[in-house]
Amino acid sequence: MVQETLFSAGEDVVLRxxxxxxxxxxxxxxxxxxxxxxxxxxxxxxxxxxERTVPWRAERRPMYERMVDVxxxxxxxxxxxxxxxxxxxxxRDALSEHYAPELGEPLQTVGFCLYRDxxxxxxxxxxxxxxxxxxxxxxxxxxxxxxxxxxxxxxGGGRGPARRFEVSAGDLLVMGGSCQRTWEHAIPxxxxxxxxxxxxxxxxxxxx
Ligand SMILES: O=C(O)CCC(=O)C(=O)O
Numbered sequence: 023m024v025q026e027t028l029f030s031a032g033e034d035v036v037l038r039x040x041x042x043x044x045x046x047x048x049x050x051x052x053x054x055x056x057x058x059x060x061x062x063x064x065x066x067x068x069x070x071x072x073e074r075t076v077p078w079r080a081e082r083r084p085m086y087e088r089m090v091d092v093x094x095x096x097x098x099x100x101x102x103x104x105x106x107x108x109x110x111x112x113x114r115d116a117l118s119e120h121y122a123p124e125l126g127e128p129l130q131t132v133g134f135c136l137y138r139d140x141x142x143x144x145x146x147x148x149x150x151x152x153x154x155x156x157x158x159x160x161x162x163x164x165x166x167x168x169x170x171x172x173x174x175x176x177x178g179g180g181r182g183p184a185r186r187f188e189v190s191a192g193d194l195l196v197m198g199g200s201c202q203r204t205w206e207h208a209i210p211x212x213x214x215x216x217x218x219x220x221x222x223x224x225x226x227x228x229x230x
Pocket of ligand 1 (some may be wrong): 133135144149163172207209221223
């Protein structure tokens with residue numbers, strides 16, 4: 023359904039119609055990627071609010087038989103949990119309205135990641151914890167703050183070149199179809215001086 027009006031998602035934050043300016047790239051093997059630059063107006067205001075209000079957590083995980091810091095902060099809101107900002111609720115609802123007819127279910131969970139500087143990153147992975155290990159799904163990501171490089175490659179890296187997107191404040195990037203099983207994505211470290219970036223991820227239940 024085409025949205026004809028802009029959502030006003032709280033003070034100075036505006037969601038533009040999702041389909042306007044949305045471009046789909048078929049990645050092969052049933053995977054696709056939608057990119058919609060500048061979906062969120064007032065992205066700077068929303069960044070400041072979320073940086074303040076999300077209860078950011080540092081995690082550690084095992085690597086080569088020792089525990090290491092995960093190089094970003096994060097926070098996950100499962101379905102039914104109150105979100106930290108009304109604009110995020112409006113984003114979830116607008117994305118659900120657009121993608122549910124194709125996906126067959128709404129987007130319900132919200133993950134937040136804070137990349138504090140260019141040293142923060144996420145390595146190659148697919149979101150394959152839960153149902154996405156065996157069914158097609160949609161993971162929609164809104165970027166706020168500093169522009170970072172978002173890379174995609176076929177799973178395992180062997181079958182073709184990586185695709186590269188520069189994701190900037192307010193941009194919407196959506197991975198769909200088999201993308202989490204057949205492709206991997208990463209935010210590499212950046213060598214240049216880099217300010218903080220928040221990514222907001224929207225997924226259906228049972229997908230991580
Ligand atoms: O920060 C991003 O845009 C990517 C986040 C991501 O890949 C993840 O949390 O699984």
